[in-house]
Amino acid sequence: MNDKELIQKIRLLKQVNPREDWVLLTKSRILSQEEFSPSTSLRVNWLDILMLRWKPVVVAPILTVLVVFGLTFTLAKSSLPGDFFYPVKRMSENTQVNLSSEKDKPKVHLELANKRLEELNVIAEGNRVGNLAPAIKEFQDSLAQAVKDINGIQANTSSDPVLFQQIVKETKKLSENKEKVELLGVVIGDTKDLDNALAKLVEREINDLEGRILNEDQWALFAKSREEFGKGNYSSALEKILLINNH
Amino acid sequence: MSNLRKEFSNIYDKHVSQIYRFIYLKVSSNDIAEDLTSEVFLRAFEAFRGKKRDIENVSAFLYQIARNLVVDHYRDKAQAQFVSTDYVILKDQRPGVEEKAALGSDLEVVKSAMAGLKDEYREILVLHYLDDLSVKEVAKIVDKSEDAVRVTIHRALQALKEQFSVKKEV
Numbered sequence: 001m002n003d004k005e006l007i008q009k010i011r012l013l014k015q016v017n018p019r020e021d022w023v024l025l026t027k028s029r030i031l032s033q034e035e036f037s038p039s040t041s042l043r044v045n046w047l048d049i050l051m052l053r054w055k056p057v058v059v060a061p062i063l064t065v066l067v068v069f070g071l072t073f074t075l076a077k078s079s080l081p082g083d084f085f086y087p088v089k090r091m092s093e094n095t096q097v098n099l100s101s102e103k104d105k106p107k108v109h110l111e112l113a114n115k116r117l118e119e120l121n122v123i124a125e126g127n128r129v130g131n132l133a134p135a136i137k138e139f140q141d142s143l144a145q146a147v148k149d150i151n152g153i154q155a156n157t158s159s160d161p162v163l164f165q166q167i168v169k170e171t172k173k174l175s176e177n178k179e180k181v182e183l184l185g186v187v188i189g190d191t192k193d194l195d196n197a198l199a200k201l202v203e204r205e206i207n208d209l210e211g212r213i214l215n216e217d218q219w220a221l222f223a224k225s226r227e228e229f230g231k232g233n234y235s236s237a238l239e240k241i242l243l244i245n246n247h
Numbered sequence: 248m249s250n251l252r253k254e255f256s257n258i259y260d261k262h263v264s265q266i267y268r269f270i271y272l273k274v275s276s277n278d279i280a281e282d283l284t285s286e287v288f289l290r291a292f293e294a295f296r297g298k299k300r301d302i303e304n305v306s307a308f309l310y311q312i313a314r315n316l317v318v319d320h321y322r323d324k325a326q327a328q329f330v331s332t333d334y335v336i337l338k339d340q341r342p343g344v345e346e347k348a349a350l351g352s353d354l355e356v357v358k359s360a361m362a363g364l365k366d367e368y369r370e371i372l373v374l375h376y377l378d379d380l381s382v383k384e385v386a387k388i389v390d391k392s393e394d395a396v397r398v399t400i401h402r403a404l405q406a407l408k409e410q411f412s413v414k415k416e417v
Contacts, residue, residue: 001411006408007376009357010376011376012357013268013272013357013373016271017267018263022281026281026288027263029285030285031256031292033292033293
């Protein structure tokens with residue numbers, strides 16, 4: 001048998017063919033893949049986003065950082081002045097202050113001063129002497145900041161009833177908290193600066209009301225406001241002014 | 248039908264018989280050849296959609312996938328090359344070449360003779376003489392130089408001739 005005959009023999013193998021029905025079925029099956037592929041690839045991408053397909057070596061550090069942050073903030077939330085995690089809590093509060101508007105800052109700082117008093121109360125009740133000094137300092141710093149903000153309230157915005165309401169609420173709460181702490185034997189110093197800032201605010205409002213025409217009820221409230229102002233009860237005086245504006 | 252599907256449909260129509268035959272002559276089983284062939288085109292379609300422009304020679308690309316799948320198939324099944332269960336039975340009981348020829352089964356004679364060749368020889372004969380690929384194309388598929396392919400073709404033909412002679416003597 002020569003090479004030519006041999007090659008002819010090999011070419012007989014061209015008779016080996018796949019079944020026609022299988023060829024058609026396979027073709028349609030393969031080409032139908034295209035229609036499903038976008039959803040398939042989309043699903044894979046979502047899985048990637050959800051990190052389900054990420055290798056542990058990538059996921060582990062991210063999860064560790066998230067867990068550490070979570071634990072730190074949880075511990076910081078209940079921490080007290082002088083505790084290890086307290087700076088984290090203050091950092092979070094400072095962020096809150098920085099994100100608030102100039103108008104809201106007096107309220108935010110008064111709220112923080114109240115928080116410091118609540119912390120002082122916990123420290124005093126728990127007899128945690130070591131935490132006392134830093135807690136008092138924290139309160140004084142917060143109060144000083146609140147005073148600065150109240151002094152910074154501009155004359156043209158001072159009649160804002162919402163702002164007044166918030167100041168009244170927080171200063172009353174502050175008086176109550178201060179009283180509680182002092183009853184536990186903690187000396188936190190006076191709040192003269194806050195009183196002076198409130199006095200200026202009330203005085204300005206009273207001067208403003210004197211030039212306005214008031215009805216009978218308003219006059220009665222105005223008289224009470226001046227009376228409270230005279231007694232040094234600035235929060236109460238401010239409350240009466242609020243009521244005048246509401247009549 | 249999208250352009251992509253049309254293009255791939257043409258590729259499929261043009262190559263499916265060749266690839267099936269190429270695989271069948273390696274595995275000697277219709278079922279396995281069908282499974283592996285469909286897997287070849289499935290993988291090719293995925294690649295075609297993903298990096299269509301990178302596939303310079305579709306034919307070579309399909310044969311390359313087919314070769315890899317056959318290797319994987321034998322590795323997975325831990326079977327000796329070309330010795331499927333079907334073939335073992337055929338080999339043990341097959342009639343002699345002359346007897347088959349007498350029965351008019353020329354095709355079976357050739358299949359049987361080809362089955363006695365080394366995979367390297369059979370593959371090159373199939374690609375070159377059956378699928379009509381040039382020496383250059385075969386060289387690319389089997390990853391050899393063109394000279395090495397020419398030498399292998401010559402040796403493969405000699406080996407096939409011997410197969411026919413041996414079977415004739417049986």
